[in-house]
Amino acid sequence: MDAITLANSFAAIVGLLVTFQSTRDQANISDFLEWLRENNNENTAIVIENDIELQRQLSVFISQNHEEVMAQLTTLNSLMVSVASRMDGLSGLASTFELNNSLSDQAIGVLRQFVNSKSKSIYRVETIDGEVNYLLMSDGNIEYDDSRFIDADVQSLVDNKLITKEALSSSDFSYGITRQAVVFIESLKSDV
Numbered sequence: 001m002d003a004i005t006l007a008n009s010f011a012a013i014v015g016l017l018v019t020f021q022s023t024r025d026q027a028n029i030s031d032f033l034e035w036l037r038e039n040n041n042e043n044t045a046i047v048i049e050n051d052i053e054l055q056r057q058l059s060v061f062i063s064q065n066h067e068e069v070m071a072q073l074t075t076l077n078s079l080m081v082s083v084a085s086r087m088d089g090l091s092g093l094a095s096t097f098e099l100n101n102s103l104s105d106q107a108i109g110v111l112r113q114f115v116n117s118k119s120k121s122i123y124r125v126e127t128i129d130g131e132v133n134y135l136l137m138s139d140g141n142i143e144y145d146d147s148r149f150i151d152a153d154v155q156s157l158v159d160n161k162l163i164t165k166e167a168l169s170s171s172d173f174s175y176g177i178t179r180q181a182v183v184f185i186e187s188l189k190s191d192v
Contacts, residue, residue: 012044017061018073025066029059075160078103079180083187103160106144107153108188110134111162113142114177115185122163124154126171157181 020027020035029048036045048054061069082103084090103111114122119138126132132150134142144150154175157163162181166174 009044009047013048013058014073014076016041016044017058018077021062021066021069021073027062029055029062032058032062079160079184082108083184086188103156104149104153106146106149107156110142110144110150110153111157111181112185112188114163114175115182120176122175123168124151124171124173124175 016036017032020032024031033045033048036042036048048058061072064072114136117136117138117140119136121137122142123135123137124132125135132147134144134150134154136142144153154163155165158165158175162178162184164176164178166176168174
């Protein structure tokens with residue numbers, strides 16, 4: 001399968017999964033294939049039926065807890081729209097879609113610094129006077145402009161599974177990088 005066909009198939013299946021899953025609490029791959037046919041998506045059903053590994057992966061995905069599936073699909077949608085909003089030619093289209101959990105420019109700036117630093121961790125440290133600093137494990141501070149929203153912006157990166165979070169104390173945390181973060185920042189290279 002060429003890259004364009006592969007991208008189209010993935011996007012189509014994900015879009016159809018969102019619609020399918022939003023109307024059901026429990027389902028299986030057979031229910032999904034039947035629903036595809038009922039909704040005039042015979043070609044997609046055939047693609048799935050002809051690929052055993054795709055069937056297996058869809059079965060695993062569909063059989064998860066409904067709330068978890070919907071959270072994963074929401075995260076994927078948020079990331080796709082966020083990436084598209086920063087690409088020439090797609091930014092206008094992306095802006096027409098409502099994005100519930102969008103990443104702010106500051107959040108993306110924090111993530112870009114983290115990825116580019118090659119650090120394994122950043123640390124949130126709160127001083128006695130309440131000032132918050134985000135420190136790179138590899139030495140140096142994460143720079144940001146608006147301290148009012150920095151914690152919310154970092155949490156949005158956690159919520160979108162771009163970084164992981166571990167409590168060190170009641171107010172101090174360690175954050176780890178994920179592969180998705182590196183891929184996400186690489187996809188935005190032209191937006192430096």
